[in-house]
Amino acid sequence: MPSYTASEPKRAAVYYVEPGKYRVKVANATEKTSQNGNPMIKLDVQVLLPDGTDGPEVWEYLVFTAKSSWKIDQFLASIGRPVIPGEEVNVDCEDIVGEVGVALVGDEPGSTNPDHKFNKIERWLFGAEKEAYEKEQSESKHIVAKGNAYQPQPDEKDDIPF
Numbered sequence: 001m002p003s004y005t006a007s008e009p010k011r012a013a014v015y016y017v018e019p020g021k022y023r024v025k026v027a028n029a030t031e032k033t034s035q036n037g038n039p040m041i042k043l044d045v046q047v048l049l050p051d052g053t054d055g056p057e058v059w060e061y062l063v064f065t066a067k068s069s070w071k072i073d074q075f076l077a078s079i080g081r082p083v084i085p086g087e088e089v090n091v092d093c094e095d096i097v098g099e100v101g102v103a104l105v106g107d108e109p110g111s112t113n114p115d116h117k118f119n120k121i122e123r124w125l126f127g128a129e130k131e132a133y134e135k136e137q138s139e140s141k142h143i144v145a146k147g148n149a150y151q152p153q154p155d156e157k158d159d160i161p162f
Contacts, residue, residue: 016118026096026097045103076089104121
């Protein structure tokens with residue numbers, strides 16, 4: 001008979017979220033070379049769900065070419081780094097792990113099973129768009145339900161039949 005050592009039961013991992021705007025955290029960053037031989041950073045990005053739990057992990061690639069510098073600019077601005085046009089920027093993988101930004105998360109069909117969807121980063125939010133999202137999120141967490149605070153006094157009769 002097989003046996004094992006029991007541990008704490010873990011909540012099932014979330015592998016997919018509906019497309020939308022989410023806070024995301026850089027879980028890992030690795031320097032690589034793209035298929036065309038350009039320097040690249042592969043980001044493992046953890047989607048952070050509104051309830052504070054972790055959502056799916058998504059891969060994002062920052063390729064260091066003039067043609068795709070817009071994506072690196074968006075990413076850096078989203079995590080709060082200054083982006084100054086014309087400035088030479090070095091991105092160190094160790095410095096961006098743990099950084100949190102906001103992204104528009106979309107989805108795409110699986111390559112072997114089109115009915116199985118996977119999340120992907122559509123684009124990074126920054127500036128006024130990121131600020132609006134952050135404001136919306138902070139306001140939604142501070143909604144307090146108001147109840148009827150009236151309590152009958154000891155000398156009052158409560159005529160409610162239940």
